[in-house]
Amino acid sequence: MTPPVATESLHRSLGMIDDEYHAVVTILGREPRPAELAMYSVMWSEHCSYKSSRAWLARFPTEAPWVVVGPGENAGVVDLGDGWLAALRIESHNHPSFVEPYQGAATGVGGILRDIFTMGARPVAVWDPLRFGPLDDSHNRYLLDGVVRGIAGYGNAVGVPTLGGEIELDDCYTANPLVNVMALGLLRRQQLVLSAASGAGNLAVLLGASTGRDGIGGASILASAGFDEASGAKRPSVQIGDPFEEKKLIEVCLELYRQGLVVAIQDLGAAGISCATAESAARGGMGMDVDLDAIHLREMDMTAAEILMSESQERMLAVVRPDDLDRVVALAERWEIAASVIGKVTEGGTLRVHHHGEVVAEVPAASLAEGAPRYLRPYHQPDDLEAAWADGPVLPASVDVPSSLLRLLADPAIGDTSPIYRQYDHQLFLGTVVEPGHDGSLLRIKGTGKGLAVSTDGDGARCALDPQRGAARIVWEAALNVAVVGARPYALVDNLNLGNPEKPEVMWQLIEVIEGLSVACEALGIPVVGGNVSLYNETAGVDIHPTPVVGMLGLADPMPARPPRLDRAEAGMAVWLLGPDDGDDFAGSAFARVVLDQRRGRPAAPDPAAGRAVVARAIELAGWCPVLHDVSRGGLAVAMAEIAIRSQVGVVVEVDHWQDLFTESPHRLVAVVPSDADLDGAMPGRRIGTVGGDAIDFGRHGALDLPKATAAWAAALARHLA
Amino acid sequence: MRVVVSITRKDGLSDPEGATTAKALRQLGYPVGEVHFGRTITLEVDAADAAAARAAATDMCTRLLANPVIEDFTVFVSEGEAVR
Amino acid sequence: MRVVVSITRKDGLSDPEGATTAKALRQLGYPVGEVHFGRTITLEVDAADAAAARAAATDMCTRLLANPVIEDFTVFVSEGEAVR
């Protein structure tokens, strides 16, 4: 019996355009079978193939002597010295989280962790940069609440601490929230495992959960399509996370690596079995024979296409030598993890799939994994952009500083974020030295004198005004965030969240963002070791702001014995402001948004020389300063308020102009030091005040009572999460 | 008026709690097949009659008590029969 | 044979889910009094008849499914009536 041939309209319902269908016909030299078409449709989706962005991603600087694995594998890996490596990765789960916030976010955590332990690393921390619409809308609150519960529910139970994140609120995220997740893992050098299948005759063993109709046409297609049509119709494809299964899977995999029992391993994410088999075979230049009947199904009547596309969570595909199979199975049994041999590595590069005794697919593995069309989509700068740049924010002649500061502190994206991070276990593994609630979080590498700092940063509002400068500035901000706990910027991962790339303006944003990130990384001398692109973040034709989000890894060597914290200011200490002169930088600032309600103008470009100098100075000061804090959202006024509130002691600070209090000029740093310390010299800086009293006191610009400031700051987000 | 709402996960979605409990029961020697978890919420509703109570509870389920994306619910009122 | 086990919190012990949900419902304007949360576990039990299934499920509840310190349970089998 000849297997049925896919009808031509099937490809359209799978989200493939006619040209792509014809490309498949050319590759195969015949019409594809339904299962084959299903595989191409998911593997060639934007989400899996990066077909619109790949050409531009080549721009990123990816090399440094400490890079062990750069972009392209499941996670980037860098060398920390002392035999330790770190694996890092960032991912988005935007669309699934809009459909079902708890499960969408939970499975986002599960997915990113698999990327980490696939490399041989033990996942040690997670971060969650989040973006929603304004919280006076009840649905936005519902989404935020569900997402945070989902991250907590999964992250806590799987036993990986969540060490920080970010929250930004803007109308453009109302129907398209952004849920990004970053994870970090640690491993000994000899434990590094890659995904390239090798050795004809080796076995492909599927480990973990059973396969159901989860996310069919889910992550990959959801993430690759405009959003309005997706939400209603695709609901049955929601995936349910099982952190217990994942926890066992982590332990089994780490033990398999320790005993040297896997040749290669690949997690099953978007596009499930199709992706895992095709990618590991293609990376090893091999083929694979896969038997779908050997797969442990949750629902009996699944078609070959459904099995191949299923995105059931908590599954891994290990390639093992036949002689080791018994030990692999025994180990899996000990941890109550299902293990079944579903295939065999073959010579020749063909991926052959059997189901019910028939060959349902027979395709070149590399054509699935790497053969997707590349699109050089047209791009151009928005016509009205230069006019908008010229039309900067209009500043009033004078402002009421205390009430403006109060409004900023009461903004839910600026005030206290502990209602989020208190729901996350951030202390597991006895590693957390600086917990969330400061700038970068800091964890120690036990048994060494070193620490790792991480900060995740994004700024859609500023990137909307100038994607290139906005993107560059988040890199500099992240660098300073890790520097203030004593860490040197070391490697970056990025998540590019943008709208519909078929619009030339969005393609232009993508290119600009990549340029901005690249230039900043080059100036810092750090590599981009991985990333993720999430396109089609649009609803009813309206795109989100271009929203790159970065995860900066910093290496603290040595780790400060008492790293700076926001809550260590004491009466009598002196306050210094370090960095370039203030200048007026209000385009895209929190002051412009919250107080002036203006979103226009052009943010200043970063200054690499000044940026490097401040970062270096911060690392030095972190060795002994009680408090070091970068000046970011809300400017100097908010930075001082955060120190005063967290330390519960007033501050008295003098500046010339009210603008100096709210400008967000980059590369500036507040240091609180013993009164006799002299920070003059190494770089521009001046003493601006003293710690003491019970107000955030700006002299002739007015003062805000500390209790009043504290109450507004504490309630800012909490009142929306009650 | 007492209303009981029974909430179950939609068919086809995985049920890790059920699966884990099934495994534990089998290990204890019980011959069980599939196991599924659900929730019940018992409410005292201030309503004129059963129909009004049912309507109110249905509304509560849609808005708050159940998650329509992954759950189905059934409302029971003491006098009446189940409706979906 | 299908068995449904309904598990509820013993009277007088704290039921934070119920209390919080009651508060949330009242905030949304629903006239609700007490709200109590319970769980149902639906089991396929391999048993000769309803009585055997009920006995097995009762045993499972006593040993594993319910916590006697804080919970009561009721076993329902499809043909039979509820017993406590």
Place this chain on the structure above:
Amino acid sequence: MKVAVVVFPGTNCEQDVVHALRALGGTAELVWHGDADLAGADGVVLPGGFAHGDYLRTGAIARFSPVMTAVDRLAAAGRPVLGICNGFQVLCEAGLLPGALVANRDLRFICRPVHVRVESTASILTAAATVGDVLRLPLNSYEGNYTASAAMLGELAATDRVVLRYCDPCGAVTEEANVNGSLDAIAGVANAAGNVAGLMPHPERASDEILGSTDGVVVLESFLIALRLAAVR
């Protein structure tokens, strides 16, 4: 003198407990839940985590693990048995400790430092502390809300078995300080003999200056002292 630290599938604080006990000079080893004996250990710690995913109920499935028979035996022999967080929940489910732990009052996971007041020094949990001491310990749980019947509560009070209560930094037991809504602000209890005890906060996470507090040391030391005492008796 050896401590067994039990690992159930889903346990995640086992290494932390071993690390903290060793730092205090203890000898600690991991024991798999499927093992029927405790490898000659003189005492046992059930560490935190999510044994069996905490599915069904926290601690419910774990109590049937083969290792729990050995834990029962050790407890009956008067040896120290300590449950931390999820381990406390397992001991309650196993009937080795009274009461049960249900969802936090606000139905949210709580990760924050809390203060607890030492109410009794009659058990292995706080033998080395002083009544009235206030300890600052990390709390990390969703189901940390202690509950028991009124009769049981009366018995606990009458027999000096409430070991720790949530309090404010000055030691006052207030509604606000009782962050998870526990009955009578109970954070830790013991059995009648005092050799089995459990608490919700994590003493091992407060046993190193660089992590912000060393107030947990007194709890782990009490346990280690009890271990030695039980062996000489």
